[in-house]
Amino acid sequence: MIFLEYPPCSTCRKAKKWLDEHGVTYEDRHIVQNPPTEEELTEWIRRSGLPLKKFFNTSGMKYKELGLKDRLPSMEEKEQIALLASDGMLVKRPLAVTEEQVLAGFKEADWEKAFEKVDK
Numbered sequence: 001m002i003f004l005e006y007p008p009c010s011t012c013r014k015a016k017k018w019l020d021e022h023g024v025t026y027e028d029r030h031i032v033q034n035p036p037t038e039e040e041l042t043e044w045i046r047r048s049g050l051p052l053k054k055f056f057n058t059s060g061m062k063y064k065e066l067g068l069k070d071r072l073p074s075m076e077e078k079e080q081i082a083l084l085a086s087d088g089m090l091v092k093r094p095l096a097v098t099e100e101q102v103l104a105g106f107k108e109a110d111w112e113k114a115f116e117k118v119d120k
Helices: 010-021 038-048 061-065 068-074 077-086 108-114
Strands: 002-005 027-030 095-097 102-104
Touching: 002 010, 010 108, 038 077, 038 102, 061 068, 102 108
Parallel strands: 002 027
Antiparallel strands: 002 095, 095 102
C-alpha cells in the first residue's frame, strides 16, 4: 500500500497512527515532495469510484487562493487532473492506495471497513 501524506497535517498523523495500530504495512510518500503524477491520479480516481472533486483539498489555502471553488466546474477533467498533479498541496490527504482500493481523506469507519481483513 502507498500512503501519501503531508507530515505536518494532523489528519495524516491520525491516519498513520491508525495504520500502525492496526498492523497495516505501507510505503510512506510525502505528497508535496513527491506529488502524484497525472497518470497515477487518473488511475486512482477511476479505481476509487469517487467524483474527481473528492481528490481536491477543498479546505486548503492553495485551493482557496486559486479560486478553485468557482473555476473547477468549468474545467475539463484532464485540466483538473493536471492541476492536481502540479501541486501536492491541492490533493486531498491522506491518500491510501492499495491494489483493491483508493481512499481519499481519513474517516476511521471507512478505513476500518477497508482494512478489516488486516485487523487482528
